[in-house]
Amino acid sequence: MIKAMNIKNFYFTYSGAENPALKNINLPVEKNKVTALIGPSGCGKSTLLRSLNRIHDLYPGNSYQGEIFLYDKNGKNSKNILKFKKENELIDLRVKVGMIFQKPTAFPMSIFDNVAYALKLQGIKNKTELTDRVEASLRGAALWNEVKERLKDDASMLSGGQQQRLCIARAIAVKPAVMLFDEPTSALDPVSTAAIEELVVELKKDISIVIVTHNMQQASRISDYTAFMYLGDLIEFDKTETIFLNPKEKQTEDYITGRFG
Amino acid sequence: MKNLKINNSDFTRNKRLLVNKIILGLSVSSAVLALIFLFWILVTLFIKGVTAFSLSLFFKDLVDNGFRNLIIGQFVMATLATLIGVPIGIMAGIYLREYGNGKYANVIRDLSDIMMSAPSIVIGAFVFAVLVVPMGGINGWAGTVALAIMLIPIVVNTTDNMLCLVPKELREAGIALGAGKYRVILDIILRAAKTGLMTGILLAFARIIGETAPLLFTSGTNSFWTIDMNNAFPSITVSIYNLANFPTDKARNLAWTASFILTVIVLLINLSGRLATQKREKR
Amino acid sequence: MLENYTHEIDKIRKSIKHILNSILKANEIFLIAVKKCDIQKFDEAKSYLKNISSKIESIDNEIIKILALYTPEARDLREVVAYFKIDNELLRVVSNSRKLIKGFKDNCFVLDESIVNEYVMPLQISTVRTIENSIKMIGLDNSDELKDIYHAVMVEEDKTDELYMLLEKKIFESLKNINDFAKIHNILRVFRRSEKIADRTMSIANLLLYIQEGGTLKRI
Numbered sequence: 001m002i003k004a005m006n007i008k009n010f011y012f013t014y015s016g017a018e019n020p021a022l023k024n025i026n027l028p029v030e031k032n033k034v035t036a037l038i039g040p041s042g043c044g045k046s047t048l049l050r051s052l053n054r055i056h057d058l059y060p061g062n063s064y065q066g067e068i069f070l071y072d073k074n075g076k077n078s079k080n081i082l083k084f085k086k087e088n089e090l091i092d093l094r095v096k097v098g099m100i101f102q103k104p105t106a107f108p109m110s111i112f113d114n115v116a117y118a119l120k121l122q123g124i125k126n127k128t129e130l131t132d133r134v135e136a137s138l139r140g141a142a143l144w145n146e147v148k149e150r151l152k153d154d155a156s157m158l159s160g161g162q163q164q165r166l167c168i169a170r171a172i173a174v175k176p177a178v179m180l181f182d183e184p185t186s187a188l189d190p191v192s193t194a195a196i197e198e199l200v201v202e203l204k205k206d207i208s209i210v211i212v213t214h215n216m217q218q219a220s221r222i223s224d225y226t227a228f229m230y231l232g233d234l235i236e237f238d239k240t241e242t243i244f245l246n247p248k249e250k251q252t253e254d255y256i257t258g259r260f261g
Numbered sequence: 262m263k264n265l266k267i268n269n270s271d272f273t274r275n276k277r278l279l280v281n282k283i284i285l286g287l288s289v290s291s292a293v294l295a296l297i298f299l300f301w302i303l304v305t306l307f308i309k310g311v312t313a314f315s316l317s318l319f320f321k322d323l324v325d326n327g328f329r330n331l332i333i334g335q336f337v338m339a340t341l342a343t344l345i346g347v348p349i350g351i352m353a354g355i356y357l358r359e360y361g362n363g364k365y366a367n368v369i370r371d372l373s374d375i376m377m378s379a380p381s382i383v384i385g386a387f388v389f390a391v392l393v394v395p396m397g398g399i400n401g402w403a404g405t406v407a408l409a410i411m412l413i414p415i416v417v418n419t420t421d422n423m424l425c426l427v428p429k430e431l432r433e434a435g436i437a438l439g440a441g442k443y444r445v446i447l448d449i450i451l452r453a454a455k456t457g458l459m460t461g462i463l464l465a466f467a468r469i470i471g472e473t474a475p476l477l478f479t480s481g482t483n484s485f486w487t488i489d490m491n492n493a494f495p496s497i498t499v500s501i502y503n504l505a506n507f508p509t510d511k512a513r514n515l516a517w518t519a520s521f522i523l524t525v526i527v528l529l530i531n532l533s534g535r536l537a538t539q540k541r542e543k544r
Numbered sequence: 545m546l547e548n549y550t551h552e553i554d555k556i557r558k559s560i561k562h563i564l565n566s567i568l569k570a571n572e573i574f575l576i577a578v579k580k581c582d583i584q585k586f587d588e589a590k591s592y593l594k595n596i597s598s599k600i601e602s603i604d605n606e607i608i609k610i611l612a613l614y615t616p617e618a619r620d621l622r623e624v625v626a627y628f629k630i631d632n633e634l635l636r637v638v639s640n641s642r643k644l645i646k647g648f649k650d651n652c653f654v655l656d657e658s659i660v661n662e663y664v665m666p667l668q669i670s671t672v673r674t675i676e677n678s679i680k681m682i683g684l685d686n687s688d689e690l691k692d693i694y695h696a697v698m699v700e701e702d703k704t705d706e707l708y709m710l711l712e713k714k715i716f717e718s719l720k721n722i723n724d725f726a727k728i729h730n731i732l733r734v735f736r737r738s739e740k741i742a743d744r745t746m747s748i749a750n751l752l753l754y755i756q757e758g759g760t761l762k763r764i
Contacts, residue, residue, distance in 0.1 A: 055433055087441060094439040105434035108452045117448070118438045170438065194546075201547055220613045221546055244612040 002075035004178050004208035005029040005052060005097075008067045012047055015061025021047045023232045025066070029178065031075055034200060034209045036223035036240070038216060040260060043229040045212045049180050052210065053097040054081060054090055070096065073177060095122070098171035102183040104163035106155035111147050114155050114166055118174045133173055141169035142199055161192025168199065172207070179203065181211040185218065197222050216256060220244045228252045303524070310521030313514040318522070323484040323500060326511075328519055330486040332526075334495030337488070338401060338480065339470040342408035347462055350413045354420025359446055370421065376414040382474035384410050389478040401494030404480025408469045415468060419461030423454040460538050467530040471523065473498035497523055549614045552606065556627055559603050561682050563634055564748075566592045568675045570641050571741070574648070575668050578660065581652035590645050596638050600631050607631075622758060626751040629761075633751075637744045640737045647734030654731055656718070663711040664735060670703040671742040678745050681752040690756050697749040704742040711735055 006029070012022040022044045029035050037045040047056075056062050069078040070093070084090050095118070107114050115134045124130055134151075138144040143165040147158070155166060164184060171179060181200065185193040200209060201222050213219050219226055220240060227237040228251070236243065236252045247253045254260050321327020353373070357366050388407040393399055427450050435445035451458070476482075482499040483492070497519055504516035570592035577585030607628050610616065616624055655664070677697045684690050715728055747763075754761060 053437060055437055058433065058436060091439045091441060094437055099434075099437035101430050101434060101437075103428065103430045105428075105430045107431070107435070107449050108455075109448075118440075121438070121440055121444065167434065174439070197546060217615050220615070221548065241609050241613060245609060 001028060002031040003028050003069075003071050004031040004075070005071065005210075006069040006078070007048075007052075008069070010048075010051070010064065010066035010068060012044075012051055012056075012064045013062065014047075015059065015063075019232075021232055022051075025234050027227055027234060027237055029208055029210055030225060031071075031208050032204055032206070033224040034204050034211060034222055035225045035227065036219035037210065037212045037227050037229060038214070038219050038255075039229035039235075040255065041214070042231070044232045045229050046182055048229070049182055049210060049212045050099075052081075052178070052180055053094050053099055054084065055094075055099065057090065070178075095174050096176055097178045097180060098174070098176040099180045100164070100167050100171060100182065100184050102186050104160055104167055104187070106158065106163045106166055109155065110152045111155050111158070111166060112151040115169050115173055117170060122174065134169075137169040137173040140172050140203070141165045142195065142202075143169055159192075161188050161195060164188060164192065164196060165199065168196075168203075172203070176207060178208045178210065181209065181213075183212055183214060186214070193218075228255060230255075306517065306521040306524055309514075309517035311518075313518040314521070318518065322486045323482075323495070326515065328497060328522060330483065330495040331497035331500050331519070332522070334401075334483070335470060335497045338405045338408055338476070338494065338496065339466060341405045342412055342469060343462070343466050345405070346409040346412035346465075347416055349409075350416025351420050351458070353413070353417045354424065355446060355451075357417070357421050358424040359442070359450070370417075373414045373417045376410075377418060380474075381411060381472055382477070385475040385478050388475070393479055396491075399479060399481040399493050401480050401490030401492070404476045404494055404496065405490070407475035407479045408472065411472060411475055412465050412469050415465040416462060419465065420454075420458060423457035423461065424450060426457065427453045456537070460534050463530065463534040463537070467527055467534065470530070471498065471527045473502055477502070546614070549610070549616070549620075552610050552614075553620070553623065556603055556606055556610075557683050559599065560627060560630060560634070561679060563596055563599060564675060564679045564682070566596060567634075567637055567641055568672065568679065570645070571668065571672050571675060574641075574645050575665070575672060577645075578648060578652075578664065578668065583649065586645055586649040590642065593638055593642055593645075597635065600634055600638075604628065604631050619755065619758070623755045625761075626755045630748050630751050633744045633748050637741055637748075640741045640744065644734060644737035644741065647730075647737065651731055651734060654727065659711070659714060659718075663707055663714060667704055667707040667711060667735065668738050670700045670707065671738045671745075673700040674704070674742045674745045674749075678749045678752065681749055685756060687756060690753060694749055694753050697746060701742045701746040704739045708735060708739040 007025050007027040010022060010025040011020045013020040025048060027035075027048075037048060039045050050056055051064065052068065064082060066082070067080045068082050070081050071078045081093055084093055107117060109117075112134055115137050116130050119130055119133055124133070135144060135148075138147060143162060146162060147153075147166075150157075155163065158166060185196050188196065197218065200211065203209060204224075211219075211223065223240045225237065226240045226243040228235045228243065228247075228249075230251060236247060236249045238248070242248075243252060244256060247256060318327050318329075319332070320329055322330040353369070357370055357373075360366075385407055388403050388410065392403040392406055396403065431449055431453060432445055435449045436442070440448070476496045476499050480494040480496060480499075482503065483495045484500075485495075487495065501516050501519045501523065504512045504519065507513065507516075570589045573585055573589035573592070576582070577589055607624055610624055614620075674697050677693050677700065680693050681690060681697075684693070712732060715732060719725065719728060750762075
């Protein structure tokens with residue numbers, strides 16, 4: 001397995017909480033594959049996902065143990081992202097590990113400016129280069145044809161599904177190595193959901209993907225690996241077809257068959 | 262024989278409906294009462310003020326029985342106070358919401374709220390002691406500062422509230438793209454809260470333009486046309502106070518007219534603020 | 545539907561088509577072999593049926609995987625379930641084809657050439673046509689065309705029933721004494737295989753029709 005990221009002995013406790021929200025998580029993220037995190041509410045899947053780009057840092061007081069390694073494009077050298085302290089290092093991490101949220105978060109600016117935002121942050125000023133990369137990103141997010149005539153329009157004019165794809169275009173503009181999806185289709189209708197799922201399957205050719213979903217069928221449709229979590233523990237991790245056809249743990253089977261609780 | 266017994270549930274239901282009607286009646290009458298007073302004030306002002314009203318009032322200064330210098334003077338001081346107070350207020354609001362954590366932020370927030378209800382005359386007295394005395398006399402700058410001191414807590418409060426309304430996912434999305442914290446605030450959050458902030462500022466402006474007490478001991482008023490801020494500066498509110506205390510009828514009539522015009526000005530500013538909010542909500 | 549799913553179901557369609565084509569080839573070559581009692585041709589026919597059982601087994605496992613991962617609905621579900629049942633029929637068809645070829649090879653010179661030409665050949669030709677037409681039905685979604693081909697399958701399968709009955713009668717007529725009975729019975733058992741192949745292929749066609757037309761699964 002060529003890894004994009006590797007989580008080792010990871011514990012996470014929220015600020016002010018007595019017990020850790022994540023206990024001894026060991027999980028590899030394989031390069032150019034989709035890894036799904038599933039489990040009932042409160043199992044810690046979102047907490048784990050948000051640890052991968054250190055976005056928990058926005059809310060001080062959290063504590064963690066263990067290591068999370070981010071590998072370079074060849075899958076060889078790795079850095080422990082939990083050791084990053086300077087803002088530069090964290091900014092660099094978030095460029096390499098992008099995130100898409102449950103609620104589509106289009107910025108209050110034009111469609112073009114949304115996608116170009118991160119590029120401008122990196123210092124790209126050349127208009128032609130910006131235009132080209134914005135177009136490439138919008139194409140990559142399967143949104144170009146729908147917005148090419150109205151790039152200057154405010155992003156809030158787009159529908160929910162389009163806004164979510166805009167967020168994806170925005171994230172892929174900086175060519176991340178890993179992308180984290182936190183229940184990206186929970187707030188969308190079935191047609192938009194299908195479009196985003198197709199997009200994820202397409203994106204994995206260039207990007208390694210981790211997706212949190214409470215929709216098991218979504219996990220079984222699009223993921224290559226699935227991790228089942230419960231109350232902060234990683235119960236089972238395996239290839240998706242094993243999890244859904246021949247799970248090894250009874251808890252996993254109970255959850256998959258809907259006999260939980 | 263028909264069953265005439267009213268059963269328990271019918272009785273409870275009828276009682277509940279009656280209570281509903283009573284409360285509804287009380288609410289409506291209270292609202293009507295409040296509206297009656299509002300209209301009463303406006304009508305009174307109109308009737309008393311219309312006698313001395315003429316368009317020439319807007320082109321002559323008080324020394325010629327006009328209000329031109331007073332209105333302009335009041336606007337000048339209010340605008341300057343806004344220009345000073347808004348940046349300070351917004352930055353303080355941003356600090357509170359985005360950077361402040363725990364005890365210090367809460368203390369500052371509480372202090373700001375207390376300042377909002379501080380008696381305006383106390384603020385005027387404070388500025389008198391701190392600015393007027395060292396500067397040797399009442400002047401327009403002191404009046405401006407007093408108004409600014411009144412404005413800042415309002416802007417802080419508005420900024421705090423408006424930023425609170427911005428969903429936390431928007432912040433997270435900015436950070437997740439690799440933007441630094443101040444970039445997220447400038448590019449995304451302030452823009453998202455833009456309309457709310459502008460409305461808040463407009464309403465704060467409407468507040469201070471109608472203040473009298475902060476100006477009484479600080480900038481006073483001036484019957485002549487002047488734009489020299491180093492001396493007594495024209496103010497319509499202070500002038501209304503002075504004119505109302507004058508023994509002649511003519512002065513008192515002028516006071517009524519000035520009051521009427523001031524009320525209309527404040528009403529117009531408020532209404533445009535409300536309209537802007539409605540337009541935003543329609544999008 | 546998702547690219548993954550379309551890819552997987554396509555693979556299964558191709559595999560089933562491939563298997564039926566192999567079965568068809570085996571039965572066609574058998575036809576040629578019967579004319580001249582050509583031993584080599586019999587062996588060639590049999591070679592087309594090698595390793596099919598393991599292929600069918602892997603198709604079964606692929607289908608289970610598809611059901612687990614993609615939870616297909618409506619037409620997709622009917623298609624997956626139909627292929628699952630078709631797999632069973634295919635196993636039977638392969639088994640019958642093998643026994644047909646072996647049985648005839650061992651008893652090639654027993655019968656009259658006239659009986660072979662008048663009854664056996666047409667019987668097998670109809671069986672071959674049944675298989676041919678069923679193959680055309682795979683992956684076809686034009687309702688009218690599908691029904692037409694299904695009808696053709698039905699017609700040929702009916703013919704095999706009739707031809708077998710006539711064959712049976714003719715052979716019993718030519719029965720000279722009771723000792724021949726055992727030998728003749730064995731021959732008839734062999735020809736019965738051909739009729740059974742057509743019968744099973746008819747079931748396959750029925751399932752292929754079910755994919756498009758829906759309703760409930762019926763045993764014909």
